[in-house]
Amino acid sequence: MRENKELKITTANYEAAYAMADDNTRKILATLVGDNDTTATPARPAPSLSDYTTIRSYEDACEALGIEPILNKSLLVRDGEGIADLFTLPKHIVAQMKLEIICKALWGGENKCQPTADGSKVWWYPVLALWTPSEIAGMEDEQRKALLSARASPGAGAGFGFLLANGRSSWTSARGAFRLCLDTEEKAEYFGKQFVELWAEAYAYNFTVGGHLE
Template identity: 50%
Template sequence: MRKIEIEKPKLEAAFAVACGNTRTVLLALFGEDAVKPEKPDYSDYRNIKTYEDACAALGVDPINETDESLNDLITRGIIAPRHIALMKLETISRALWGKDFEPIPDAEGNKIYYFPWFYLYTQSEIDNMDDEERGALLSANADGGAFAGFGCLHASIRSSYSSAYIGFRLCQETGEKAVYFGKQFIKLWAEYLGYKFTVGDHLK
């Protein structure tokens, strides 16, 4: 009898597109552990690469952007796409902290948190930079009730001055995580802050 060998990645790919009885047969032949890909270790924040990864890490359902009621709210101008982007960023931020993370108030005010910053330069300035210096400043100002929220950002005087207020939901406990949060999810940040531009590969 001739032995047939199938590489696990190819078996996983076949199972992913299979349906009905085909899936049943594959499960019977190879077992669930063989046909289903291993779940990433989301305790390592670097494995959270997409909004969907963040939802999987937290065990929550992603926002259904095809939902008619949601689209109706957008059409009526009650919410905007940037609000959805903010909700996604908040979910990602929680996932990067860790599923079991519980914030503990710091009465002394000594705890430092880190927030992604983005810089905007002219084309000539960018042309004179090396790859590590390149980026984009997304400048936004929120007043009134927005200051009491958990995602407001304020920047002024171009890239020479910036500050953030009560931005805990979008902050991280280390600078390394904040950099990852900003670079990996730069398109969502751009959508949230209302800036439309093409994100280059140099930011990844």
């Protein structure tokens, strides 16, 4: 038998870990400290526009903004003034709409992301990857190089020929997602990691979203 060693967990550390954990991890934390379903657990901070880390779900964002989470319902596109239902909104469109609501809450209630003519403002956008570090480590050099791309156009498009690699996995553009930018790098990183399943659902194409992605 292994020798039991004492592991001390302070209340502050436990509450900090609990606030950041998902439901499954909270059950593990409860088991570690001897809690059961009837014992008290640290109160989860109420969703607040003044603290973006309290926004942990689409429902939290709606609560903080004071709106109803209507995107959880089945949404139908109707035929103008008629009563005919044309089609149900695709899941990826609903996911995109949820991300916009969440982004608004992370901003603190109002998305203030606006372009500036002189480029004096910097906005942050989460960059997502479909490859895990272990998968990349196992690639051949040529495969790994294929994940990266760069574009210099039209300046480099002179003469008889030029190289152009556009739209590869590492390529991103604010033109396509400017409304999902945030004002700090920390918020953008949180946006990408905390809501990774929702991002994957919004951009899913021929792959399955399941479990918490790392």
